[in-house]
Amino acid sequence: MTNKMDQQEIERVQQILTKINPNAYDVIRMVLALEWENLHKSEALARNTVRDEMAKKVEGIA
Amino acid sequence: MKFLSVELENFRPYQGTQKISFARDPETNVTVLWATNGGGKTTLLNAFTWALYGELSADVEKPDQLINTTVWNSADEGTPLTASVTVEFEHRGDVYILKRSVYASKRGVIQPRPRPELQLWRRERGGNLEQVLNPSGILNQMLPARLSRFFFVNGERIEALVRHDSGEDVREAVKTLLGLEAMERAVDHLPKVAEKLRRGIKAEDASQQMLDDLLGKMEDTERMVQEQQRRRNGAEKEKKHFDSEIQSLNLKMTQLTEAKELQKERYRMEDQLRRIRTVRQEQEEERAKLVGTSGFLGFLPALPGKILAACEELRERGELPAPLKRAFIDDLLERGQCICGTPLTGGSPHRTALEHWRARAGLAEVEAAWNQLRGTVESIDEQRTRMHEALRSLDERIAEAQEEQRRLEHGIDEIGNKLKRLPSEEVLRTEEKLDAAKLDRDEKVAAIGAAIAEIQRLGSVKEGLKNQIEKLEVKDARSRRIRSRIMAVEEASTALAKILEILSQGVRRRLDARIQELYRQVSFKSYEPELTPDFELELWDSSGSERIPAPKSTGENMLLALAFVGSLIGEAREGQENGRTFIQGIGGDFPVVMDAVFGNLDDDYRKAIADFLPRLASQVVILTSKAQAGEIVEQELRPRLGRQYVITAHTTKTDVSSVTEKLTLNGNTYPYQVVGSDRTGAEFTEVRN
Structure with missing residues (x-):
């Protein structure tokens, strides 16, 4: 039962990820990596870092 | 580790x-x-x-x-x-x-x-x-430090996990464990990224002032949203505190001999009330859906007859397209001459044109569409009748649920009055405290509702401002590129919010199953633990006909808290084995x-x-x-x-x-x-x- 629900959960996440625009997918990858790097910082500090860094990183998006 | x-x-x-x-x-x-x-x-x-x-x-x-x-x-x-x-x-x-x-x-x-x-x-x-x-x-x-209290356990404090207002701590721990903390921060931070990008857009000369105004309004609205969110979080925290107080007062009532039976009856009625409210809500949603999909039928009582009469009249007047038979064109092509006398020699443009018409001959689509239209129009009456019947049935069931709800609410009030009339001073005091706590809780519920409504309203305002910004003529290619980046950031934010919700509830479900299993192995009582959708640890007694909150002793609290710690450790271990930490959660032993x-x-x-x-x-x-x-x-x-x-x-x-x-x-x-x-x-x- 649990495995079946886990599978459904994975499928729902996959569905969301496959439906989005490739640029949005790239944004997700970039922002998660950045958040992970800044996780040890306070929320306010991480927010400013992520906002500024992401604004630069998305310049790679056409 | x-x-x-x-x-x-x-x-x-x-x-x-x-x-x-x-x-x-x-x-x-x-x-x-x-x-x-x-x-x-x-x-x-x-x-x-x-x-x-x-x-x-x-x-x-x-x-x-x-x-x-x-x-x-x-x-x-x-x-x-x-x-x-x-x-x-x-x-x-x-x-x-x-x-x-x-x-x-x-x-x-x-x-x-x-x-x-x-x-x-x-x-x-x-x-x-x-x-x-x-x-x-x-x-x-x-x-992570946020998880340390679950792995470095102080027995004198771990019991606090089982308290009502610990839901936030438990939720935070679960999110950290699964790496959802990074995702949660990303959901919060991406709109800030979009805002920053938006400030980089340059509009055509005349529109620049308007763009600046709109951006200013967006920032003001965002500040107001944050203020409402702060109010909502505060009210939710206080509501949890009152919920916790209500629960302990209710439990106290079950331990007072004079009040015990009445309190059990109140638990039973409250449980029924919760169920009936859920049923009513589902029925109301079903009714709204039916009105949304078929409600238009209610406005068409005379229209089907009028459509059929109008079409029939056209048909009688010969104004509907007459069927063009394929056999007729085949005869002309075989004869090699049109009815107007034009020769239809092989390769001539006239013959080619007629061959083209042959493919479209028969107007079968027109005939089929007419038949379909007729069938659909004729069935509107029937559909409308069915919709009215379904609506009537839903209305009746909703009314019954409302009636049952009123009866239960009245019954619960009556029990409260009976408890107050009992000779015990302690029962009276407990009941009065319970009334006061319920009033305070309801006040917080209202405050939460007001904040949610205001957040929704401000959300619409923001959406409107965003649309206005998007409609402005941007100045250059750079601004156009910024717009497409904003779109990507906003789409990513929406997708991440959905994924976060799916994963949070998924891990809650798995932890809930683990807690139940661990608790069953160790407890002497036939209680059922639950990690609720709000990430609160509850203990239920299902030994009677209704499920009621179980009285939590120090021993049971300790077992429940340890079962939770065990479930976190198990989830971390399995997360790594099954590669479930794809968003870089905390996996391992x-x-x-x-x-x-x-x-x-x-x-x-x-x-x-x-x-x-x-x-x-x-x-x-x-x-x-x-x-x-x-x-x-x-x-x-x-x-x-x-x-x-x-x-x-x-x-x-x-x-x-x-x-x-x-x-x-x-x-x-x-x-x-x-x-x-x-x-x-x-x-x-x-x-x-």
Whole structure:
């Protein structure tokens, strides 16, 4: 039962990820990596870092 | 992660350099440290959290005095002194050495505010140590500080997990464990990224002023949203507090003999009321859906007849397209001449045109569409009747549910009145407190609702402003590119929010199943634990016809809290095995260090917990006094004991009563409390097997 629900959960996440625009997918990858790097910082500090860094990183998006 | 050893150097009561090693064998995975109350157990628990995160628990006295006071006091002025904790551990196949130290020169009696230094090394295969950069960040990735309270457990505080207002702590722990914390932050931060990008857009000259105004309004609206969110969070916190108070007052009522039966009846009615509200809500949603999809039929009572009459009239007048038979064109092509006399020789444009018409001949589509239209129009009456019947049926069921709801609400009020009329003063006081708490809770519910409505309204305002910004003519290609980046950022934010919700509820469901399984294994009661969708730990009694909140004793609270800790450890372990940590959650096998878990429990619970602990994690360190654990714990743990230490407490005092001087373990005797010693402090001694 649990495995079946886990599978459904994975499928729902996959569905969301496959439906989005490739640029949005790239944004997700970039922002998660950045958040992970800044996780040890306070929320306010991480927010400013992520906002500024992401604004630069998305310049790679056409 | 597995602890190999911990070494304390002049840390709090531990004078000199003292080291202990931990049991690591899967079959004998338990290390027990025996110490008297105030004998250094909690300091050892704090040594772990201080080394890993630089944190001491809030109840530590004089937290700045980290260097052993005997060492400090006996040192000459100006002598450089140090205290440190070194933890050696294994993580994902690598051995790490972590050392946190404080240095100070003796100046007077009071130690200066400590400025700890942290170092982390990885032991290479050849034995060399490689320094790890950003040790704090790396350690926090291995075992985040937010999870530390679940892996370094203070038995006197772990019970608090079971309280109503601990939902937020539990939710945070779960999110950290699964790596959802990073995702949650991303969902919060991406709109800020979009805002920053939006500020970079340049509009055509005339529109620039308008763009600036719109951006200003967007910022104001965002500030208002944040204020409403702050209000909502505050009200939710207070609501939880009142929920908790209501629950404990209700439980108190079940323990008052005069009120017991009425309270049970109230529980039963409240449970029914919850169910009937859910049913009513579902029916109302179904009705809204039906009106949304078929409601238009209600506005078409005369239209189908009119359509059919109009079409029939057209048909009678010959104004509907007449069927063009394919056989007729075939005859013309075969004859080689049109009815107008034009020759239809092979390859001529006239013949080609006719062949083209042949393919479209028959107008079968027109005929089919007409038939379909006729069928559809004729069935509208029938559909409308069916819709009215379904609506009537839903209305009736909703009305019945409303009636039942009113009856139950009245019944619950009546029980409240009956309770107040009982001769017991205590029942009356409890009921009055309950009324007051319910009123306060309802006030908070209203405040939450108002904040949610305002957030929604502001959301629409923001959406409108965004649309206006999008409609402005942008100045250049760069601004157009910024727009497409904003779109990507906003799409990513929406997708991440959906994924976050799916994963949060998924892990809650898995943890809930684990908690139930672990709790069933260890509890004597037939209660059912639940990790609710709000991430609160609840305990239910389903022994009667209705499910009612179970009275939580200290023992049951401890078991429930430990089952939760066990479920976190299990989820982390399985998360790594199944590669579920695809969003970089905390996966792996984690040890658990527990202080004072046997305090205030009766023998049955001590035995149950002693039996349960070795199964909780692959490495378990237990800090306990002999008095708290008793013989029963020692017996229960013996087959799983890998290592044992005695922490001998030294005191220079001589007038101490009820002292346990010796402790006998495995047939050997060890000093437990030394009164009239040459120092005050704590000392490790390993127990021989």
